[in-house]
Each structure stands twice: as structure tokens, then as C-alpha cells.
Amino acid sequence: MINGRIIFDVVILAITGWAFSAAQAFPESFMQEHITSSFFPSIVSGLLMVLMLNVLWTDFRELRTHGESVEKMDPRSALGALAVLALLVIYIFLIEGIGFRLATMVFLFAAMMVSHITLTKADDDQLKNLLPSKRYTLSAALASVVVTLLTHAVFVHGFGLSLY
Amino acid sequence: MSMLTNYVDAFQLLLDPTVILMIAAGTILGLVMGALPGLTAAMTIALLIPLTFGLEPIQGIGMLLGGFVGAVAGGAIPAILLGIPGTPSSVATTLDGYPMAKNGQAGKALGIAISSSFVGGLVGAILLLLVAPPIANFALRFGSAEFFALGVFGLVIIASVSGNSMSKGLVAGLIGLLLSTVGADRINANLRFTGDEPALIMGISLLPALIGLFAVAQVLQDLATHKKDKKELNIANNVADAKPYWGILGRSWKILTSSTLIGTIVGAIPGAGGSISSFMAYDQAKRFSKTPEKFGKGHDEGLIASESANNSMAGGALIPVLTLGVPGEVATAVLMGGLTIQGVRPGPALFEQQTTLAYGIFFAFIIANIFMFLTQLMGIKLFVRVLKVPAKILTPLILMFCVIGVYGVSGNFFELWLMLGFGVLGFFLNRYGFGTAPVILGLILGTLVESNLRRGMLLFDGDWTQFLTRPISATLLGLSAVLLVIILFQRRQDVKKGTNTGN
Structure with a gap:
């Protein structure tokens, strides 16, 4: 069952996945740091991916059981x-x-x-x-x-x- | 410098006629936009920001504050005349205001709303003036650990501004946090997610994000979900007797006092916001009224409670923004963006480094409330006419102002594309229940959280327990946990009752 909501979820998930992999490639700092440049974006994009998977699953299940709840556009x-x-x-x-x-x-x-x-x-x-x-x-x-x-x-x- | 000297210096700053003129202009524009259903206080401020660029900081800030006060108060006009709240904070006003208008008392209802708004707004402003300096003084002790904890406290608000789905609200907040990492890293200048775009080196500008998410997205949504059976303004409504009703307010002084206090206190609590404060005040007024059966049928007391609370909320909501640099809800998040663009850095340092300006903000806010009262009384017929401006004229004009706002300020075409991108993102985020408010909170607070976490780790030589053991940061993190539990509990209750006050 593919509709606008699912497509949007997948697009956000894909962008998040790209951000997570890009964050791994950030250059190392020249100074001794306990937290590097890639730490925060990796944590945020990682969390975002997990939550987006949950949202995607919930939306998919809801669509199957109740149908689209968002009002159809004229x-x-x-x-x-x-x-x-x-x-x-x-x-x-x-x-x-x-x-x-x-x-x-x-x-x-x-x-x-x-x-x-x-x-x-x-x-x-x-x-x-x-x-x-x-x-x-x-x-x-x-x-x-x-x-x-x-x-x-x-x-x-x-x-x-x-x-x- | 004593506090009295600060007040005197700030007052002198406000004696400049241009400042007064800008506050008046902001208030009038705020009232006009607030009176138009669909144009929220956040959108009003976002659209006003570009107008403030060529102005001195106090003039620009005065205009933004006027816009904020005007938009909150202007929401009552369609709430009373059409039964459609102009802004989310005027939802409770429709309960008694609209029935009064239907009973032929539109003028009286508007008069009561205007005078209640004035009293509420003024008391909120005075409380802001008294409470903010000591809080800011206390916050001067904050270091990296405390600012990190403060940022976390602010992020908890995302849970409360989320719509029906908490996980979708969190997703939107995380999108904002991720966007805050774009640009040169604040600690070691590493470039992150910039591609080959030089305009992104300094990070994502707040202005295209604000205008895109709150103005362009709203216009697209209004066009896409336009209802053809829109309510029409009954021009037979007599608004001539829209004058102050001090007698009625005086007789309801207990309701006025309690609602104003509720508004200010709830407004100061991050995440609570205007619609909650006006509903709480309304509920309280009904509970202690001698005539609770009249509520919802056009009762003065209901209108007084709602309007005094939502206008005093504005003063309360400025307390965490100015003293801690943490916006409590959407409109103040946008206002904080506007202040930052004006070169003002909200937070404890504001009171130390830009003392006169900080105190000037208080007086500008009081003057904006006075203008809001006078302008509404003198020009209520004009503001009622605003409701008749057709959307087909308004839509292109709003979009033109969005483009002027971004392009006129930066002269950078990339930022126009960014605004458009945020507009499309905002449209889909709103349509599929994620909301746009958490994105802005994440974008504003992300830098605060990340840079202070990393700075703190450098200072504490990698010992993260310092964040949990320093008294102020531990208290703030504890408070964040408590606030989160309260918000989760409230949401659970709302779900049980079948209501949600989220957005």
C-alpha cells in the first residue's frame, strides 16, 4: 500500500540514512577531543532513523487497518x-x-x-x-x-x- | 550600575519617536495579521523580521514585540465575529465571544475582549519587568554544563509541542537538530553537510527556515485544503459599541486577577503556551463563578478569563526567552530568532552585556500593550474589515513578502531556494502530522546543546559525570526529566479524554 504518507516517510528515512553515513566520514579533529565533529550528527541521525522506522511501521499498519486518515485534497x-x-x-x-x-x-x-x-x-x-x-x-x-x-x-x- | 539606573537608561532609549513609531507599526501589523484566521503569531513575527533589518536594534525589537502583542490580541476579532480563532491562543474566546456576537452583542464582546487583553497584557509585562532581571542574574553563574542542561530542558518542550503523535513530533525535532549541525563545526571548524555551497558554511540561516516553515508552508496548506463553505462575516454585526467595559471588568476582578496570573505563570513554563493558559483560566473562572451555567452561551466572565489569560501569557512567555535563551513555544521561538538576527543574544549575558537594551525590551513590551489597546479601540472597524480581504489577493501578497524578506536581506538566491525547500518540507510535515514547531526548536537549540556538550567535555577532560554532579546542571536535568514525565502524563490524559492541546 503506497501513498503520499508512506512516500514521505521513506524519503525522510533515506535522507537520514545518507546523513548518518556522511557523518561517519567527517574528518578527525587536529586537537585532542573527547567528542568529535561526527558524534552529534551520528547520534541524531541514528536516533532519527530508528524513530522513522517506527513511524513508517505505524503509518503502514494504520493505513492497512483504518485507511488514510489525512483528508484527501480536492x-x-x-x-x-x-x-x-x-x-x-x-x-x-x-x-x-x-x-x-x-x-x-x-x-x-x-x-x-x-x-x-x-x-x-x-x-x-x-x-x-x-x-x-x-x-x-x-x-x-x-x-x-x-x-x-x-x-x-x-x-x-x-x-x-x-x-x- | 543599579537596577534603577538601568530602568532610567532604558526608558530614555524608548523616548526616541522612531522607536515609538516602530512599536506602533508592529502592533498595527500584528493586529491585522492576528485578525486573519490562519496567520498565527509565529507567522506574523516571521514576516515582520525582514522589515526590521534596516532599523536600530531597539527599533526592530520594538516592532517585533508590537507584532507579537498585536497578533495575540488580534486573534480575538475573528474568534468573536466568525467563531474562528485567529490564533491558537484565542480558541477559548470563541466559546463565549461568538455566542455574544450571535446575540447581537458583537461590539460589547469586542470591547470586553479589548479591555481584558489590555489588563492581562499590562500585568504580564509588569511581572516580566520584575521577575526577569533576578532570574538572568542567577543564570550568569551558568557554564558549559549548565547551558547544555538548559538546552536539554528546552528540547523536552518538543514533546509538548508535538501534535497527536509523540514519535512524529520527536522526528521533527530531530530533523531540526540535524539541520543545526550543517555548516562549520563551532569547535574545530570542520565542514559538515555543506556540499560545495559557500552559503552553508555559516550554517542554515534562521530567516529562510522561519519564513519557509511558518509562512510558505502555511500558504500552501491553506491553498491545498481550502474549504469552499467558508463562514462569511455578518456585516450586520454592530461593532460601534466596542468600548472599554471597566465596570464589567471591575465586577469580575477576581476572575481577572486569577486569569492574569494563570496566563503569566503558564506562559513562563516552557512548552505550555497560549491555548493551555486561556483554557485553564476559562476552566478556573467557570469553576468559581456564581453563574457557571451561563458559560458557553455568551457570558462576560468566560470572555474576560480567556482574553486576559492569553495576553498575560505573552509576558510570561518572554521570561525564559530573555533570561535563559530558551523559547517556551513557537511564537517566542520565532521571536528569539528575530532577536538573534537583530544582534541580540537572548540569555543571561543579555542583561550583563546589553543591559540598556534588555531593560528597553521590557518598556517596549509595555508600550506595545498600550498601543494594542488604543489602536483596537480607535480602529476596530478597520480590523473587522480585514476579515473581508479575499484570500485570492492575500495569498500572492504574503508570498511576495516572503521572497522580499529573504532576498532583500541576504541578496542570496541560495537562501530563496532554501526558503522554498523549507516551505515544501513544512507543508508535508504539517500534512502528515509531524508539525513544524519542533523543527525550529531543534534548529535553535541544537547548537546550544552540541557546542556546550563538547566544550564541557574538553573543560572536564572527558569526565561526563560533571554534567550530572554540578548543582545547577543536575537540577536542570532533573527538572527536564520531571517536565517530560508531566508532559507524557498530560498527553496520556488528553488521549483518554480524546483531546489534544499539542499544536
């Missing part, structure tokens, strides 16, 4: 969260490429559109019922520009941050 909401995450990734790349101001304008507009589709109440989930109106689209475009310029001015000139 497909539209799940897609919305994934789309916003993808937008964040693009946003970070864009900042590096075209600078903060342009990237923020693009991100805000796109995220407002995606959030509208994800969070709007509708009797059925047909895309035509969820698409933003022309008025919302224009307001979102205007808000993206105004908010970006205002925020940039406040943070750069008011709080002294560097936003390029």
Missing part, C-alpha cells in the same frame, strides 16, 4: 497549491534574470489569477465558471504594478533593503 485545490509553488520557482528564476520589479509584477499577476481559479466558490468545477472576469483581470494587472512599485519604494528607501 483536485482543484491541490493543483492550485502546485501551480503557486511552480510560480514561486519561476519567480526566483525571474528575479535572477530580469530583476526584482519586473519579476514581482509578473508573479503577482499570475498568482492572483491562479488563486482566483483555486479559491473561487463555484457550483461545478468547470473552467469556464472559474475563469476570472475581464474586470478582475484588469484590476489584478493594475494592482500588480502598483503594489510592486510601492513595495519596492518602501523597502528600498524606507527600510534600506537591496532589491535589484
Whole structure:
């Protein structure tokens, strides 16, 4: 029985296993130490592995007996969260490429559109019922520009941050 | 320098109008964020941290404290008007606040909540001012063994902030501890888990971790689990009579006094937190009330108990943070991160090395409470309107502030990826019941525990029994064991009752 919970447990367990083996290879200290650099990470990752195995076993048993207890995500909401995450990734790349101001304008507009589709109440989930109106689209475009310029001015000139 | 001189110097620090302005700004932003269901006090502080970078330490700290006080108090607004607690500490407020609003007494309920919050917050702040310096003075005797024991004491809190599953909470705490070992080793500068990334040499920055775990993860969770049958704000609710009800508070002075004391004491106990203090005060008030049957149906006394307790809790919760450098719960853990980023090192040394600043924090906290009271009274209609801001507008704005917070401060793209990684990790940790609070506690306390353990072993020439035989460290380790037993017992009771106050 494979589901998100089990996959997450296994991923954490695998990372922990890697951390444990990496900790064994930390170089020895040049000075006489009773506790070396690898002691604490080894203990922590070792404990983490034992506990994760317990969690994995408990989750697996629970899934078999009671089924998934975590509420299933509504497909539209799940897609919305994934789309916003993808937008964040693009946003970070864009900042590096075209600078903060342009990237923020693009991100805000796109995220407002995606959030509208994800969070709007509708009797059925047909895309035509969820698409933003022309008025919302224009307001979102205007808000993206105004908010970006205002925020940039406040943070750069008011709080002294560097936003390029 | 006498204590009086410290107070005078600190007070003078607060006379700077910019400091007052920053405290006011933090309080207003805190109230706005606290009023929005889903935005917790921890998230509020995490989002405020970037704003404080260009500021002087006392200005930045004032803003963070204002945000903390505002967020705790602001949670009462949706609790009363929508029956949805804005923050976990205002859960008990819904029990009587919401029925009052449904009975057409929304304004009165808000007025009682505001005045109770003010009294609770102010008393908590005064107790903090009186109690913290002697505790810090005592803690100046601490060496490596004592700080190690203190770190262990702090780690025990992980057991109490874990959600339904203790083992999952411990896993999250250990993830934080493991992450705290990333970077150059504090004792001999060996590089650990850094790969080829220079940004990791100094360890994992707290800011991307805080913003990722508490803001990005929360936004993703809200999007993924969005309920389409959300409660709507009844705009017919009349909030015009939201004014102080000193008469009602005066008649309930016994409840007010006991709840405020419960809030401060419970707040000061690491691991207890706001929701426990307000529920304990509520329960106590009901037990000793002449009209217990009215509780849960819109009773003034229930509202007074809950709101005075959760606001006095804030003052109590600052005691272990400022004096020992050990955060007792999530919001103060984030606040401690913010203080550290501001160059303040919470703990006993704070009172010795940054005396004026330490005492300035007390006054800033008192001023924040006064602002919280005045701002709510004057702008309650505005804060009620905040509840009507659609999530589809709010979500992109929060994410933009997250990016500004991390990128604007460090200018480092790696930290933006780190924030994103923590956001995704936090989303799954929350979804599968591990929780994010233990990760932050582990990340903050890990360095304290490891470096003091190793330093101690060097000092004691490998004799680990010194950790158990030195009086203060032995007492702290003993207390950790007792606290752990109490927490385990409480969790057992909660499981039996079918309730859990963990997160």
C-alpha cells in the first residue's frame, strides 16, 4: 500500500540514512577531543532513523487497518497549491534574470489569477465558471504594478533593503 | 550600575519617536495579521523580521514585540465575529465571544475582549519587568554544563509541542537538530553537510527556515485544503459599541486577577503556551463563578478569563526567552530568532552585556500593550474589515513578502531556494502530522546543546559525570526529566479524554 504518507516517510528515512553515513566520514579533529565533529550528527541521525522506522511501521499498519486518515485534497485545490509553488520557482528564476520589479509584477499577476481559479466558490468545477472576469483581470494587472512599485519604494528607501 | 539606573537608561532609549513609531507599526501589523484566521503569531513575527533589518536594534525589537502583542490580541476579532480563532491562543474566546456576537452583542464582546487583553497584557509585562532581571542574574553563574542542561530542558518542550503523535513530533525535532549541525563545526571548524555551497558554511540561516516553515508552508496548506463553505462575516454585526467595559471588568476582578496570573505563570513554563493558559483560566473562572451555567452561551466572565489569560501569557512567555535563551513555544521561538538576527543574544549575558537594551525590551513590551489597546479601540472597524480581504489577493501578497524578506536581506538566491525547500518540507510535515514547531526548536537549540556538550567535555577532560554532579546542571536535568514525565502524563490524559492541546 503506497501513498503520499508512506512516500514521505521513506524519503525522510533515506535522507537520514545518507546523513548518518556522511557523518561517519567527517574528518578527525587536529586537537585532542573527547567528542568529535561526527558524534552529534551520528547520534541524531541514528536516533532519527530508528524513530522513522517506527513511524513508517505505524503509518503502514494504520493505513492497512483504518485507511488514510489525512483528508484527501480536492483536485482543484491541490493543483492550485502546485501551480503557486511552480510560480514561486519561476519567480526566483525571474528575479535572477530580469530583476526584482519586473519579476514581482509578473508573479503577482499570475498568482492572483491562479488563486482566483483555486479559491473561487463555484457550483461545478468547470473552467469556464472559474475563469476570472475581464474586470478582475484588469484590476489584478493594475494592482500588480502598483503594489510592486510601492513595495519596492518602501523597502528600498524606507527600510534600506537591496532589491535589484 | 543599579537596577534603577538601568530602568532610567532604558526608558530614555524608548523616548526616541522612531522607536515609538516602530512599536506602533508592529502592533498595527500584528493586529491585522492576528485578525486573519490562519496567520498565527509565529507567522506574523516571521514576516515582520525582514522589515526590521534596516532599523536600530531597539527599533526592530520594538516592532517585533508590537507584532507579537498585536497578533495575540488580534486573534480575538475573528474568534468573536466568525467563531474562528485567529490564533491558537484565542480558541477559548470563541466559546463565549461568538455566542455574544450571535446575540447581537458583537461590539460589547469586542470591547470586553479589548479591555481584558489590555489588563492581562499590562500585568504580564509588569511581572516580566520584575521577575526577569533576578532570574538572568542567577543564570550568569551558568557554564558549559549548565547551558547544555538548559538546552536539554528546552528540547523536552518538543514533546509538548508535538501534535497527536509523540514519535512524529520527536522526528521533527530531530530533523531540526540535524539541520543545526550543517555548516562549520563551532569547535574545530570542520565542514559538515555543506556540499560545495559557500552559503552553508555559516550554517542554515534562521530567516529562510522561519519564513519557509511558518509562512510558505502555511500558504500552501491553506491553498491545498481550502474549504469552499467558508463562514462569511455578518456585516450586520454592530461593532460601534466596542468600548472599554471597566465596570464589567471591575465586577469580575477576581476572575481577572486569577486569569492574569494563570496566563503569566503558564506562559513562563516552557512548552505550555497560549491555548493551555486561556483554557485553564476559562476552566478556573467557570469553576468559581456564581453563574457557571451561563458559560458557553455568551457570558462576560468566560470572555474576560480567556482574553486576559492569553495576553498575560505573552509576558510570561518572554521570561525564559530573555533570561535563559530558551523559547517556551513557537511564537517566542520565532521571536528569539528575530532577536538573534537583530544582534541580540537572548540569555543571561543579555542583561550583563546589553543591559540598556534588555531593560528597553521590557518598556517596549509595555508600550506595545498600550498601543494594542488604543489602536483596537480607535480602529476596530478597520480590523473587522480585514476579515473581508479575499484570500485570492492575500495569498500572492504574503508570498511576495516572503521572497522580499529573504532576498532583500541576504541578496542570496541560495537562501530563496532554501526558503522554498523549507516551505515544501513544512507543508508535508504539517500534512502528515509531524508539525513544524519542533523543527525550529531543534534548529535553535541544537547548537546550544552540541557546542556546550563538547566544550564541557574538553573543560572536564572527558569526565561526563560533571554534567550530572554540578548543582545547577543536575537540577536542570532533573527538572527536564520531571517536565517530560508531566508532559507524557498530560498527553496520556488528553488521549483518554480524546483531546489534544499539542499544536
